[in-house]
Amino acid sequence: MKEQSVDVAVLAANREKTIVKTSVIGIITNLFLVAFKAFVGLLSHSIAVILDAVNNLSDALSSVITIIGAKLGAKQPDKKHPLGYGRIEYLSSMIVAALVLYAGITSLVESVKKIITPEAAEYNSVSLIIIAVAIVVKLILGAYVKKQGKKVNSGALAASGSDALFDAILSASVLASAVVFLLWGVSLEAYVGVVIACFILKAGFEMMLETLNDIIGKREDPETVKELKRIICEEENVRGAYDVMLFNYGPNRYYGSVHVELPDTLTVDEADRITRRIQTDVYHKTGIILTGVGVYSFNTSDDEAAQMRNAIRKTVLSHDWALQMHGFYADAEKKTIRFDVVVSFDVDRKEATDLLQKEVCALYPEHTVTVVPDIDVTD
Numbered sequence: 001m002k003e004q005s006v007d008v009a010v011l012a013a014n015r016e017k018t019i020v021k022t023s024v025i026g027i028i029t030n031l032f033l034v035a036f037k038a039f040v041g042l043l044s045h046s047i048a049v050i051l052d053a054v055n056n057l058s059d060a061l062s063s064v065i066t067i068i069g070a071k072l073g074a075k076q077p078d079k080k081h082p083l084g085y086g087r088i089e090y091l092s093s094m095i096v097a098a099l100v101l102y103a104g105i106t107s108l109v110e111s112v113k114k115i116i117t118p119e120a121a122e123y124n125s126v127s128l129i130i131i132a133v134a135i136v137v138k139l140i141l142g143a144y145v146k147k148q149g150k151k152v153n154s155g156a157l158a159a160s161g162s163d164a165l166f167d168a169i170l171s172a173s174v175l176a177s178a179v180v181f182l183l184w185g186v187s188l189e190a191y192v193g194v195v196i197a198c199f200i201l202k203a204g205f206e207m208m209l210e211t212l213n214d215i216i217g218k219r220e221d222p223e224t225v226k227e228l229k230r231i232i233c234e235e236e237n238v239r240g241a242y243d244v245m246l247f248n249y250g251p252n253r254y255y256g257s258v259h260v261e262l263p264d265t266l267t268v269d270e271a272d273r274i275t276r277r278i279q280t281d282v283y284h285k286t287g288i289i290l291t292g293v294g295v296y297s298f299n300t301s302d303d304e305a306a307q308m309r310n311a312i313r314k315t316v317l318s319h320d321w322a323l324q325m326h327g328f329y330a331d332a333e334k335k336t337i338r339f340d341v342v343v344s345f346d347v348d349r350k351e352a353t354d355l356l357q358k359e360v361c362a363l364y365p366e367h368t369v370t371v372v373p374d375i376d377v378t379d
Helices: 008-044 047-073 088-116 125-151 155-184 189-216 222-233 268-286 303-316 349-363
Strands: 240-248 254-263 289-298 322-331 336-343 368-375
Touching (some): 008 125, 047 125, 088 189, 155 189, 240 322, 254 322, 289 322, 303 336
16 A cells, blocks of 8 residues: 655644634633633632633633744744744743743632631522533533644643643532532632642643753654654665654654665665655655765675674673664775664763773774764664
């Protein structure tokens, strides 16, 4: 079955439309909830309901910022920013997280004040119905926004969806406290407000940390790397794909590099054609732009080199911290051996390299050995 190519431009346009549409729905819904909850909160003198309304207002502002981030992030590359503006979306996610944290701190302060100087709440059946309806609306909105966020790989949108689901749970706690007050006359308003504030703060910290990880750089999704290698290894004469490096310039915007292992019988022209086909295939099937495709030469006609490779591989992989060996090549005429080793973060890279150099030189003292340590980025 022939795989269909990915039209990256169309996907990017559809992604922006989805983010804007979903965010607009979130804004309108949250503003309605703010109006209803603020009305109920002021009428019943309920700090918990008022804080719930404030939380919905921060959600609406978050959606506005998400739209702005998506619009700015979709700008085409220019001379000043040749790799595009996609990382602006991470900045918008940071602002959303900051707003959530601010709402959480404000809610906590106000709740503590109400614990110190309590004020009796006054609920009625209408206010309870409004709160119950708000819970259902938030559940539906949260599930929808989160699903759309995952669909288009929007961190801000997915976070907004998760936040909306948390809001539904918090609103349920407000409803429960109101029922308790009506049945037994026990006021839990301020304490529920503290619980709400803690949940808001937790959500804000998690959003902030997730966005910081995206900005700093994190290990790529193993499935993405696996799919990339599969596409590359489908190319004739490619014996393996290694050292995959992906650089993120915004959601769904990746530039990268890779090393491929090719037979030492190929000409430079043949190797060039292969690497260009790889770049084209990867782009059309994944949207990833490979800016560099390096080449490892593979011994094809030297049986002794194959025996050396097996012996050295056994020695190298006998160490737990040596995760993979690749790029091996032995030159019988020049008496040289070279290979790369993926080294775990658990050991000192220089010490590990020196040890492997010493061990391989002991196996083949007449050869010049070059060991290149690789970072455990994806494997």
